[in-house]
Amino acid sequence: MLKVIDLKKSFNKEEVLKGISFEVDAGETAVILGKSGAGKTTLIRCINGLETFDSGKIVVDDIEITNTSEMKKLRGQIGMVFQNFNLFPHLTVLENIIESPVNVFGKNKEEATKIALDLLDMVDLSDKKDMYPFQLSGGQQQRVAIARSCALMPKVLCFDEPTSALDYENIKKIEEVIQKCKNRGMAVLIITHDRAFSKEVADKIIYIKEGLLVEEIDTDAQ
Numbered sequence: 285m286l287k288v289i290d291l292k293k294s295f296n297k298e299e300v301l302k303g304i305s306f307e308v309d310a311g312e313t314a315v316i317l318g319k320s321g322a323g324k325t326t327l328i329r330c331i332n333g334l335e336t337f338d339s340g341k342i343v344v345d346d347i348e349i350t351n352t353s354e355m356k357k358l359r360g361q362i363g364m365v366f367q368n369f370n371l372f373p374h375l376t377v378l379e380n381i382i383e384s385p386v387n388v389f390g391k392n393k394e395e396a397t398k399i400a401l402d403l404l405d406m407v408d409l410s411d412k413k414d415m416y417p418f419q420l421s422g423g424q425q426q427r428v429a430i431a432r433s434c435a436l437m438p439k440v441l442c443f444d445e446p447t448s449a450l451d452y453e454n455i456k457k458i459e460e461v462i463q464k465c466k467n468r469g470m471a472v473l474i475i476t477h478d479r480a481f482s483k484e485v486a487d488k489i490i491y492i493k494e495g496l497l498v499e500e501i502d503t504d505a506q
């Protein structure tokens with residue numbers, strides 16, 4: 285579903301990604317591990333089109349892009365859950381989820397609402413649909429952010445440090461939600477420093493060291 289091929293990226297003269305290649309299948313979760321500064325966030329930002337890359341390819345479901353200007357070909361195919369959630373404070377939970385499908389992608393409002401209600405059920409927040417982000421706990425906001433990222437039915441869903449601000453109960457809930465995203469056929473890519481969480485969710489572990497992929501472990505085979 286997601287293929288990254290020989291991806292390279294420099295900032296000024298510093299080469300941060302030195303040729304990274306890996307794949308994530310549909311229904312598979314890959315976890316990216318590596319020391320601070322290894323290039324993990326840069327990698328995930330390149331995949332999401334939030335950062336330009338210098339060379340290499342990103343392929344999603346046979347659509348191939350070789351530079352960031354082609355990123356629009358992948359519009360809506362890749363979802364990103366940000367660490368600070370980035371929810372719209374003036375919109376309710378439900379409005380947050382349908383905002384982009386309706387206002388950016390021109391989807392029918394009833395259809396988008398139906399999908400949003402299904403996703404709220406998936407993240408176990410059906411009862412909060414008319415609340416505003418400030419009325420929710422951090423863990424609940426995180427799950428709204430996941431539902432919102434799923435609203436365009438992306439083929440790839442990326443997370444940067446999804447558990448860093450969460451307690452044990454909320455981490456368990458996120459694990460369940462990620463399992464459901466996998467079951468819906470998404471390829472899930474997660475950066476985390478949380479080894480216990482990684483152990484729970486990872487089908488595959490990708491270690492990045494100084495901009496290079498140094499090890500890939502298939503956790504199913506262990």
Ligand SMILES: Nc1ncnc2c1ncn2[C@@H]1O[C@H](COP(=O)(O)OP(=O)(O)OP(=O)(O)O)[C@@H](O)[C@H]1O
Nearest residue numbers: 295296298300318319320321322323324325326327
């Ligand atoms: N916009 C930028 N301009 C210049 N250098 C950058 C930029 N973004 C990242 N870098 C550099 O790229 C390197 C990798 O950063 P990155 O954020 O990808 O690391 P990381 O693996 O996500 O680390 P952490 O675990 O601390 O989040 C660092 O040396 C950083 O200083």
Ligand SMILES: [Mg+2]
Nearest residue numbers: 324325326444
């Ligand atoms: Mg980072």
